[in-house]
Amino acid sequence: MEKPQYRGTLHCFQSIVKQESVLGLYKGLGSPLTGLTFINALVFGVQGNTLRALGHDSPLNQFLAGAAAGAIQCVICCPMELAKTRLQLQDASPTRTYRGSLDCLAQIYRHEGLRGVNRGMVSTLLRETPSFGVYFLTYDVLTRALCCEPGDRLLVPKLLLAGGTSGIMSWLSTYPMDVVKSRLQADGLRGAPRYRGIVDCMRQSYRAEGWRVFTRGLASTLLRAFPVNAATFATVTVVLSYARGEEAGPCRRARLCPPPRGPRWLSPPACDPMAVPWRIAPRRPEAQTLG
């Protein structure tokens, strides 16, 4: 912290490419590549079912359902980010400590047990629970405001805009805790551990660098957050709508046909606004497919 290695996002990007080639930008990729499939499946499944369990669709319930999903997915997210953080920070030398994500978690488990694999769990919960509430609430508000409806020619661009903005707002909402979580998960990688916990990490960081320390890396996080979450929400929305459309068909048929068996969030009636974790207004009779 006393002698920052990078002057900012662009300098960091240039330094990595110069020292480790473009491949240096993909260090630690295995961990999120493996974990995010399960994390996103868990997030959208838990959010949709929690929203229905809460009984009615309201901004508060959108937030609460998102927060529940954010908390539960920490079970995977925390160890996944621990491995990613350590692999991203380790030197690219032949004598590097970890050979990959699984080797990283296996070594941590051998040396520190389950507690070590879940290092940073509390800070991850403090970051993810409110941020996922903001994530889904923002998406709900924006898709309503943009009148996202099946058959709308601009549906996908609207979903991309709403999803990307939701990602930005969610990361802004708890970003300081992300800085703390990253420091706790990296602690001890180069020398003796220096933090005794979340509060101590916040206190030491603030004393060393002032309040700006809690915005470090924010630019690169936001640069990444928009496209990642635009793609996530648009893909989930379009894939679920086709999956649902094959089962329930247009809204008027859904009312005439008995509701499909199995978990309703998977193949709910097309016009059931409570059925999925995202907002699509009931089909208009003339709208046959999503635009």
Ligand SMILES: NC(=[NH2+])NCCC[C@H](N)C(=O)O
């Ligand atoms: N910490 C958060 N802001 N979580 C909500 C967004 C999560 C999303 N999967 C992303 O990586 O951007």
